[in-house]
Amino acid sequence: MRANIMMGKSGKRPVSIIGVNSTLNAVNTLDLTKPLDTAAGDLMIVSLTLSSFKTITPPAGWVLIVNNxxxxxxxxxATxxxxxxxxxxxxTTISGAIITFRNAKIGVLGAVNTGTNTTQTANSITITDNNSLLLAIYSAGGSYSYTYSVxxxxxxxxxxxxxxxxxxxIMIKSEVNAGATGDVISTATKSLTSVSNYLLSISPN
Structure with a gap:
């Protein structure tokens, strides 16, 4: 999977999504396969969801952005x-995904929203770079058998x-310019429990 953002006035190289892989419902150890074509200098992001609150042990070299x-x-x-x-x-039981981006850096992380009803909100962030990617990540450790609206x-x-x-x-929006995003709201087909929702921007590097 690849998606490009057009080069903006800043002259920075476009961000590309190189690939996405996921592993579901692993017990105690979650193995995520590196996306094909990941190269040195690429930014890799891993999003994890746990069925109960436990300490996570990552592989060497991985930096924690948020744990809620x-x-x-x-x-x-990537090296x-x-x-x-x-x-x-x-x-505990773990599900997760790994995403590789090229010409990218971490942008802005939003505050975590833990609402448990059917309306699931990822709180607004203020993006600092034009032509960013915006990730909306919705996690529900205690829920199953439902869908999210996109x-x-x-x-x-x-x-x-x-x-x-x-x-x-995990949902993504491309070509997002600097400024406030507004809350990103998704409707679930039932009330959720053990929720962690956030927005994360990926900036051109």
Missing amino acids: SYGAIYSKI SSEPSAYSFSAA PSGFSQIAYDLDITRPSFS
Whole structure:
């Protein structure tokens, strides 16, 4: 999977999504396969959802961006000698996804929203760079067998919505310019529990 953002007035190179892989409902250890064509200098993001609140042990070199009970995000800049897969461990059931971006850096992370009704909100952020990518990440550690609506302008790129806890959905919007995004709202087909929702921007590098 590849998606490009047109080069903006800043003259920065366009951001590309190189690939996305996910692993669902792993017990104690979650293995995520590195997306094909990941190269040195690429930005890798891992989003994890846990069915119960446990300590996560990441592989060496991964940096924690946020950890809020049932959801966590890690990042890493790829080197020239990356393994084919990465193992994250916690004493519970884990689902997650790994996304590789090129010509990219971490932008702005929003405050975590933990609402438990059917209206799921990822709180607004103020993006600092034109032509950013915007990720909306919805995690529900205690819920299963439901769907999320996809907000206008977004595409769903990874999800776990099966009959086993935990569950998540990652949605992405391209060509987002600097400024406030507004809250990004998705409607679930039932009330959710153990929720962690956030927005994260990926800026051109």
